[in-house]
Amino acid sequence: MRKEVLVTVALAKRKAEQGVDYSSRFGAVCPECGRTKMRVYHTWPWRKGVRVRDHKCDNPECLVCVLGLTIKSTQRDSEAVSA
Numbered sequence: 187m188r189k190e191v192l193v194t195v196a197l198a199k200r201k202a203e204q205g206v207d208y209s210s211r212f213g214a215v216c217p218e219c220g221r222t223k224m225r226v227y228h229t230w231p232w233r234k235g236v237r238v239r240d241h242k243c244d245n246p247e248c249l250v251c252v253l254g255l256t257i258k259s260t261q262r263d264s265e266a267v268s269a
């Protein structure tokens with residue numbers, strides 16, 4: 187594999203690992219291709235005002251999808267945090 191390809195793959199993996207914020211309007215947005223409302227793969231229970239979801243991008247042209255990476259989104263409930 188060419189070095190540029192490896193770098194691109196590494197960057198996509200890093201973006202996926204860093205995760206994204208969950209928006210009630212757009213859901214989780216893919217950090218690679220920008221697709222909104224990525225399919226939810228697993229939803230974790232609320233914990234200290236934070237809910238984490240695992241997503242998979244289903245855009246066949248997106249590297250995150252091609253590599254089968256899971257993207258974590260974080261949703262914060264501000265009321266629960268301040269309570």
Ligand SMILES: [Zn+2]
Nearest residue numbers: 216219243248
């Ligand atoms: Zn994507």
